Amino acid sequence: MKKYPAYISLFIIALIVLFASCKKKDTKDPYADIQGNYFSIRQFALDQWNTFRGSPFLILKTVKNGNKTDSSYTNSDTLNWGNIFKVFFETDISDRKFIGQYTFTQFDDNQEGTHNFYYKANDPDLFTQKLLITIDQINNKVKGIYIETYKKTLWDECKQTLFYYPMHTIQIQTDDKPVIGSKNYSVLQYYFMR
Numbered sequence: 217m218k219k220y221p222a223y224i225s226l227f228i229i230a231l232i233v234l235f236a237s238c239k240k241k242d243t244k245d246p247y248a249d250i251q252g253n254y255f256s257i258r259q260f261a262l263d264q265w266n267t268f269r270g271s272p273f274l275i276l277k278t279v280k281n282g283n284k285t286d287s288s289y290t291n292s293d294t295l296n297w298g299n300i301f302k303v304f305f306e307t308d309i310s311d312r313k314f315i316g317q318y319t320f321t322q323f324d325d326n327q328e329g330t331h332n333f334y335y336k337a338n339d340p341d342l343f344t345q346k347l348l349i350t351i352d353q354i355n356n357k358v359k360g361i362y363i364e365t366y367k368k369t370l371w372d373e374c375k376q377t378l379f380y381y382p383m384h385t386i387q388i389q390t391d392d393k394p395v396i397g398s399k400n401y402s403v404l405q406y407y408f409m410r
Contacts, residue, residue, distance in 0.1 A: 256310035274409040307344045
């Protein structure tokens with residue numbers, strides 16, 4: 217039987233101990249213990265789409281840019297819903313990374329007959345600054361969604377106010393203040409004529 221020098225035996229024992237002591241690090245989701253999430257604009261839009269798609273209706277589109285206003289008629293079949301959804305989807309705060317970044321308040325307006333859910337950003341740099349959902353007290357259907365956004369870059373500062381009154385009005389107000397050039401204020405509104 218061949219004998220190995222002592223340092224080789226010690227090296228082999230050290231390797232065995234090293235590999236035996238190595239174990240996979242636990243990477244825990246920081247939100248794993250937190251249940252739920254905030255209101256999802258995406259899910260609400262999908263629900264609205266699934267409920268009303270295929271129902272044809274006339275829409276009055278109004279665009280106000282500065283002092284100029286243009287209006288035109290369109291319909292639910294030819295309207296570019298993707299552009300509208302994109303603007304609203306960007307405001308979605310339902311991702312679990314937003315948990316704890318908003319102050320939530322619930323209040324009832326008995327005169328209007330509504331429950332109101334209000335989210336206010338704790339950080340002024342968050343894109344979605346305010347979200348107000350108004351729900352009917354009797355049938356628990358959403359009566360309105362109001363959103364304020366804010367985005368500041370090196371080149372401009374942009375604020376948006378979005379409003380959706382289900383199957384009645386969609387409104388997107390944009391107040392854009394570039395560092396160079398003139399301020400641009402526009403209002404895009406879709407009025408459902410059902």
